[in-house]
Amino acid sequence: MTHLHDNVKHDGNSGLEWKSEPANLRRRRPLQKTAPSAASIPKLSTKAAPPDSETAKKSKNYRFISLALLTALSFASRLYKVDEPKWVCWDETHFGKMASWYINRTFFFDVHPPLGKLSISLVGYLTGYNGSFAWDAPGDPFEDHSYVGMRAYCAVLGALLVPLVFETVLSLSGSVRAASMAGACVLFDTGMITLTRYILLDAPLLFCIMATVWTFVGSWPHAHKDHPTWKWWMWCGGCGVFLSCAISVKFVGLFVVGWVGLVTAIRLGFLWAKHSHTPLTAIVKAVLHRGACLIALPVFLYFCYFAVHLRVLKFTGIGDGFYSSAFQSVLLGNPLNNATMPGEVAYGAMIALKNTKGNGAYLHSHPHPYPLEQSPRGNLQQQVTCYTHKDDHNIWQIRKIDDAGVIAVTSDVQLIQHGDLVRLTHITTGRNLHSHKVSAPITKIQFQVTGYGFNGSGDVNDLWQVDIENGRPHQPIQTMITHFRLVHYATKCILQSGTKQLPTWAFNQLEVTCNPRSKKTDYDSQLFHVEWIYFPLLPNITFSSHTPSFLSRFIESHQVMLKGNSQLKAREQDEPTASRPWQWPINLRGQFFSGGKLRIYLLGNPLVWWGNIVVWFLYGALEVFAGIRRKRAVGKGIDDSIKRALESFLPPCRWMFLGWAVHYLPFFAMGRILYYHHYFPAHLFACMLTGLVVECYTRLDHLATALKARYTAFVG
């Protein structure tokens, strides 16, 4: 901000450097506060003459020949033997599986939004894949399952990147050479080829990002001060559509949203600035038009994709456990769908407790002790965690506190009421839910919760008081409906399930603590409800499921996805495949896609990648050079090739550099596990930057001549 401001304040013709308005228009306006010097006169005479029609035709031909050649090569290189290898490669095991689930319409959980997988599934469905392949592990042969359609779909999207890059650079700079250079960088990049030939989300993602950039850049020439043309609506609306696609394929698409938003804001800033002489009404209109195309439209489409996703997946599947009980009750075949269970909880019932907040998990225990360093008193007690999957270890029996140690269903039915003291006994191990004044493993300021005792016998630290949310005396706990907290009787701390993941010794499950100093913000994570109950003495009733609305399912899906994403922590066993952001641009190491007879290794073309690194420095030098020229007023008023090259190439270079930075730098702040392929969107921008910068340097021939002249003068 200060940078921009600085220019406006002190520099007569600042702000222009970011603007790509035609050079002749700019030159026509007198420079402010600078008296015309002798040197500034010749510029008028060198103003562009009307283009020679023959030359124009010739360069138009160049353009089509280059585009056709690049596109043909691109398709050929991507589609060549796309059916090889005839087995599952790398993450195809995930995304293929998801295609099967879509085709079979069974519900699953994934950290990525649905569009990429939906489109792959649709193509698979249309090309005859019936969803019967298991996709168990990389290396499984496909045999006679129809998979080529899905591979070809991804490959085609990948092949389209080259013409998109070409067109984008062309419309940014108007130079066929720069466009061809950028296109060739993408075309001949081995990494791009490898990444886009398999059933992965990267090909749709890269395509959507690139299409967004292309349409966005394409809309610029059609923008007009008063009323947008229909062409502008087409381009900008298209940009909105692709924008929505990009974020609906992977959340990495958010970066391109950020880039488009940032660039739009800066360009609106140019309109706002005094020099552009835009009336206020026009600015308001411009903001509204862009808001409609780039915010409202994508948001609407994003909702649509999720509506399709939730519509398609209507049967129960393996992802149910991640979601709340209400969400599950919508899925056909889920035990909670039209479930019949006892309606109230009585002593002796077997129950599964679920954390009530949107993405809560089941209270869980398993026969593994806390490690020694978590047990300062020396006795190793059993771990209690929260677990997102449905499992036998999630079942607890709720018992009276004066029961003898044995687990038996009492014959008289006594309902559990608000304020009752209970013991919870873990069925598979016979340990009681227990807490004591020992620091919890991660949240040190809270108490540890353990499984303690033998076959149900325990001590006073096993006693928990049932505290129903807004409960009145004698109010019973109703299955599914009642939300309650469990208050530890001895220390008055409250059972709480955080969002923190325990280390490998607890299999990365969620930490459960007992919170002695509850704050309002903890309240949500302390509420539990009974999701499953077994108690033969009470009659089963049918739950008239309170069907959640689309909006609440949509919101819950996002809560679960966000949590899933943040929990993708780098674990030690993933270390060989995971990498850190600084390793990516230098092409330090790639990623295995397939072993066996045909070995596939994702690795960028070193020439392209290392060339891109050189180009960063070349670009930096160009900026410094232009800055010094401007500040020291070198060649002021002289319209030479240097000035023209800088004026026409530096602004697009800046947009591309910004795009690269927006797609790359945020990864440094991410704690989640990262892979090499996360760099490829940024790589697209780097390739476009390369094309622009290299072309700009070739146009500095005048500088070379001048330097040569000086050199000979110096030597001679």
Next chain:
Amino acid sequence: MDFALHKEEAGELKHRKAHSSIEQSTLDAADKAPLVDVTVPVEPPEVVPAWTAANHVTTKKDRVPLLILTILSGFTRLWRLGYPPVVVFDELFYTRFVHMYINRLFHFDSNPPFAKQLIALTGYLAGYGKQNETFEKIGDRYADDTPIWALRLVPALSGTLLIPLAYCITRELGYSRLAASLAASCFLFDSALVTGSRFVLTDSVNLCLLLGAVFAVLKFIKKRPLGPGSLQWGLLAGTCMGLAISTKYTAFNSLLVLAWIVTRHLWKTIDDVTISAGRLVKYWALCCLVVFLIPTGIYLSCFYAHLAWLTKAGPYDSMMSTRFQSSLEGGLETITQGQPFNIAYGSQITLRNVAGSGGNPCWLHSHEHNYPIKYDDGRGSSHQQHVTCYGWKDINNWWIVKYADRPTLNVEQPPVYVKDGDIVQLLHGMTFKNLNSHDVAAPVTAECQEVSCFVDHNISATAQDLWEVKVVGQEGDDPVWHTIQSQVHFIHVATKAALSATGKSLPDWGFHQGETVSCEAHKEFTSSLWTVEEHRYTKAIPKLKDEREYDLRISEFTPDKPAVYTLSQKFLELQGTMLGLTKDTVEEHFYGSGPQDWILSDNGVAYWAEKGSNKQIFQAGNVLIWQTGAAVITLTVLILLVIWLVDLRYPEMLPVPVDQWNRILYTTELVLSGWVINWLPYFFTDRTLFFHHYYPGLAFKFILIGCFVGEVLDRLRGKYGEIKVIVTNVATAVLGVWLLSVIYNFYIFIPLTYGFYELSVPELKNLEWRETWNFIIRSQ
């Protein structure tokens, strides 16, 4: 709105045409004029260079407020410095480090050494070092003759210096004496800073150096490039920056801001065409020296002094590698000195895992207990002898390197050295069984293979107990396996798996020792690298176990080459360990806090509480100042945003003189971004954060309060010229009331800030203003 781009045709054509028409004229111009220098008459740009703008210097009139503030701050910081005469808070570590420093014992700390060196020097001059201190827990009494006052003097003086520095910085940014005094008062009356600078902690030293650097940089960029004073202030700035980063790594963010300020300044000097290109280049070189070379040099020298001075082994050695330890006097060196350098067939060795178990060292170990037949989860085991990674020196850590195809155990004359790629057997010294691995799932890490001790050495070898030695990272092409200096993989010949320690503990049956497995995937990890720590040649192996034990215990070492480890190698290793260690601690700490707590003083740290009473020292910010700070930051950001937008479109509406613009710009670039960079990035930091990470941010925030008030006052004065008296009086009254409230706030927290006297339980409860302040309250 015309964003139309060059059409390709037009662009290409123009490009070509331009050549022919102007080539000649510009060539001529280029011949005559140097490219960078300008001969074409150009009027000076409108930019007024920074060094002429807002050139407030501290004048005689500043002496009075400076003197008063400094005396007051000296009083608040140095008042009864020796109280309490016990270990307070992190003095537990820092005084211990100082003690070890004076006694030349090596110790490990995750922060650089400068402040500790300084404190150690003062302590040494005051006669510290020979006292017998325990340092077991917070609250332990110091020895009677410990010069506590002297130890705490350096941090307290640094804390005192903050106040004049804050005053001068605010003045230097171009604000009035009133504004500067306000900024200094925030430092003066903030209880958290007072508490933080009265004990043997390095934060206040760090902060003082940082503010010194800020001040020097401000002075430096106001001097005319290479003019009088330029060099001196530059050197001072570089020195302060270097010392600050050699004190604590938390200074790093702020140094980035300073580097940015200098770079921006350089960029602006280009505008001044009166400075020749040659002079500019020289000036750039100077700036590079200031920002980069001097700090790096100082940082390296501090570590040089650190490593050169600390030559004796201390209790923290085990953090470091075997090679490092063997270079210290009196530690591992006494054991390893003179042991044979090359491993030969028949060598008796202990193998230390390079990664260790959970950060602690461990050695390959076995003992006469077998794996349980069935694990708890129902999987079976081989029921052979445990192999573990054990965290203590033990007689069961000894192994013998043996030929794979010969039964001989003695070292031949001359010894046959083991080289990279050799296949060996490893024989457990006490039980005489071979190290063995096979296709049985390991006890905890089930995806790996179990490692056990199995075949008696005189049964003909099976293929399951052969290990290939892979020596890695050796200097040159030296293939021989060396004591201490080599790191080796053991690759199981039959399955290609690598012997490695997983860092997980075995359950009860394994005595919670570290799990050892063999796993192909672990080849990538340092946990599959092993170093020979103790080593001797076997001469004759007794048959009986008791005799073997006796022999292992008493045997002498044959002298040989000592290990070499240069200072630079030591530095690199120490640096790696320091940076690596701070990365891993993700556990929540009781007094940890996060950036969300640092806005309104939601964090508080108990420093010390007297046993059996409610007398305590609790670090909590002066709530009023902190709230003002939060309000000021919000307002500043909003106002700047509005000013910027208005100025873009209606520049005539904001007729601000250039020098005042410069002051707003510098305040934004230096002070506001100084605060932002010490706050925002911590949201993305994975490790445990403490309040002291925010100290630099706090300092910038306090200065910003002064700047903001100064700016507002100046605007008011300029705007309402005629009613100046009234406006000034009202503003002064408001500020006076605010300052009095701040002082009152400071006053009521004095018992907690200094811990001189006790408060009753209700009084304490009254002061517990934040839910998150956990005072230590003992009800009598």
